[in-house]
Amino acid sequence: MMAVNEQVRIVIREFNVNKDCRQVEEVERRCEVGPSGKLSLFTDLLGDPVCRVRHSPAYLMLVAEIVVGEESRGIVGMIRGCIKSVTCGKRLWRNNHDFPKLPHQQHLPVFTKLSYILGLRVSPHHRRKGIGLKLVRKMEEWFRENGAEYSYIATENDNQASVKLFTHKCGYAKFRTPSILVQPVFAHRVKISKSVTIFKLTPTEAETLYRHKFSTTEFFPKDMDSILNNKLNLGTFLAVPKGTFTCHWPGINEFLTNPPESWAVLSVWNCKDVFKLEVRGASRMTKGLAKTTRLMDRAFPWLKVPSVPEVFRPFGLHFMYGLGGEGPLSVKLTKALCDLAHNLAAESGCEVVVTEVASCEPLKLGIPHWRKLSCAEDLWCIKRLGEDYSDGSVGDWTKSRPGLSIFVDPREF
Structure with a gap:
């Protein structure tokens, strides 16, 4: 006692x-x-x-x-x-x-x-x-x-x-109040539009592109090179309309010097090797219906049944980050990149693909997701701790108005 x-x-x-x-x-x-x-x-x-x-x-x-x-x-x-x-x-x-x-x-x-x-x-x-x-x-x-x-x-x-x-x-x-968008990984591969060409960038090329185009985006990390060279980073992918380049990838310098009218980019982070998730509290009926959709998806892949993945036991995910792009076709190109990320996740045995974007992100329209699995408003709260140590002054950041985009660090998801 x-x-x-x-x-x-x-x-x-x-x-x-x-x-x-x-x-x-x-x-x-x-x-x-x-x-x-x-x-x-x-x-x-x-x-x-x-x-x-x-x-x-x-x-x-x-x-x-x-x-x-x-x-x-x-x-x-x-x-x-x-x-x-x-x-x-x-x-x-x-x-x-x-x-x-x-x-x-x-x-x-x-x-x-x-x-x-x-x-x-x-x-x-x-x-x-x-x-x-x-x-x-x-x-x-x-x-x-x-x-x-x-x-x-x-x-x-x-x-x-x-x-x-x-x-x-x-x-x-x-x-x-960014949005967390979750897309289930189906048993069948998602077809990527034939009107889109996708290139995989080296970490150095990716860093050059991100710093050139997105370094003024809110929450952009100064150590972007560390993220892109991390073993959990599965690659950075750039999408352009088919026929934009006559033969092959011209290199990042040529791309930045003479960028096409439309393009989109994203990177993929392997959360599966860091943590796993599990949905608990589902009824037997819910689990049974979900299993039925998966069986249908495997048996008749050409029907493209929207199957519910096995989320009632520990499962892994891939996180898409660094989404960006320009031009009238950027939304369509973003959709193609998300389809590529889906297929990468399927090959790795993941059950879902996730991203987080600003609530007013223009490219949000090109990101496939299920509303029931997603979160329309994730809440970020901020506090000023002390004096201004920033490289230059923007006043009190806590009182600033939101922009169209934010950069979500995959290390913190």
Whole structure:
């Protein structure tokens, strides 16, 4: 029995990979993500609790531990955070003698040091005791110590507990509402339009294209090269109308010098090797109907039955990011790239393909997705932590108006 004078404390400390993995996994299993009474989404981190932030430039994982006297009674919560430099705005650069090769006027990105909170979990039996708030505040201390100017989080709009914690208690403000679009992977391959030609770019070519065309897009990461050269990056693909180039890919420099009227680009990230998801709470009837659609899809692939993938057991996914393009055919070209990503996911044994885009993204019309699996409004909340450390000044980013596009970092999905 616990002695009367023994003090019960909640200790927030850094995650210890040598002794905390089992307990952290147990808390993850108890914390299903999803509204009460509905289908819930369970995340399996494949035995590596820091895998979702490990690829970021700087990261930290904290745990909340119950301590009675001097004895640990177990981990009841955790939080992950990372820091990077991203684009928060743009400024007009006028050409001078130091940069003779630049156009007379050009918009250059303004970078700021941004921190991101993800994976906040508190065991169901220990909620409403201030543990989540303590974890957030301790993580924000680390952010400030490392020079982060802003912190942001992503949560579901209808997750009232999370929204209340961050907006009412932690001082975050609602900032952006991007859409998460989910497309099931069918048993049959999706036919890619014959009027489209798709090239696979090298990481160097992809970086050149992204920096040239999208470096002023909100949330564009300064370390884009690290993402494109990561082993989880499956490639960057560029689509143009068939016949745009007479023989073969002319190279990135020629493309940027004389770009076609219409083109589109996207990259694919392998989330399957980082984590797996599982939908829980479905009835036997729902599972049975889903299985029937898959059997029909396999037996009669020419019918192209819209089958429901096996999402009621752990499944993997591919994430499409860096979507962009120009011209009157850019939506059609985006659709072709998404079809290619679908077939890549099918070859890898994934059940869904996912992307996240700004709610007003023009290319959204070309992204196949199922509404029932997608989230029309993912909520991003932001907070200013300290002084302005950005490369140039754009004022208070938290008060800026949203643009047409955002860049979603696959390392943080």
